[in-house]
Amino acid sequence: MESLLPLVIQLVSGAVGGNVAGKVLPNMNLGTLGNSIAGIVGGGLGGQILSTLLNTSVASNAGALDIGTIIQSVASGGVGGGVLLAVVSIVRKVLGK
Numbered sequence: 001m002e003s004l005l006p007l008v009i010q011l012v013s014g015a016v017g018g019n020v021a022g023k024v025l026p027n028m029n030l031g032t033l034g035n036s037i038a039g040i041v042g043g044g045l046g047g048q049i050l051s052t053l054l055n056t057s058v059a060s061n062a063g064a065l066d067i068g069t070i071i072q073s074v075a076s077g078g079v080g081g082g083v084l085l086a087v088v089s090i091v092r093k094v095l096g097k
Contacts, residue, residue: 005065007047009077013077014043021082028089033084038088039081046080047073 022029030038050072068085 003051006069007044009070009073010043010047010077010080011040012043013040013074014039014046014081017078017081018042018085020078021085025086025089028086030085030092031075034088035085038085041075042084044080045084047076049080050076 015036016039018035018037019032021039022031029035042074054072
C-alpha cells in the first residue's frame with residue numbers, strides 16, 4: 001500500500017494543479033470536471049516523467065516515504081496537472097477554429 005501513496009499524492013496534486021491553473025488562466029479553463037481530469041492525467045504523467053529524469057521510482061521510494069518524496073510527488077503532480085491543462089486547452093482551441 002505504501003508504494004501507491006506517492007502516486008495517489010501525484011494524482012491528487014495534479015487535480016489541484018489543474019484547477020488552480022484553470023482559475024489563474026481563465027482563458028484556459030475547462031470547467032471543474034475538465035480541469036480535474038486533465039490535472040489527474042497530467043499529475044500521473046508528470047510524476048512518472050520527473051521520476052525518470054531524476055532516476056528515482058515510486059517502488060524505490062516506497063520503503064522510505066520521507067518529506068522529500070512527498071514534496072517531489074506534490075510538485076511533479078501539481079506542475080504536470082497545470083501543464084497538461086494548458087496543452088489540452090490550446091489543442092482544443094486550435095481544433096475548434
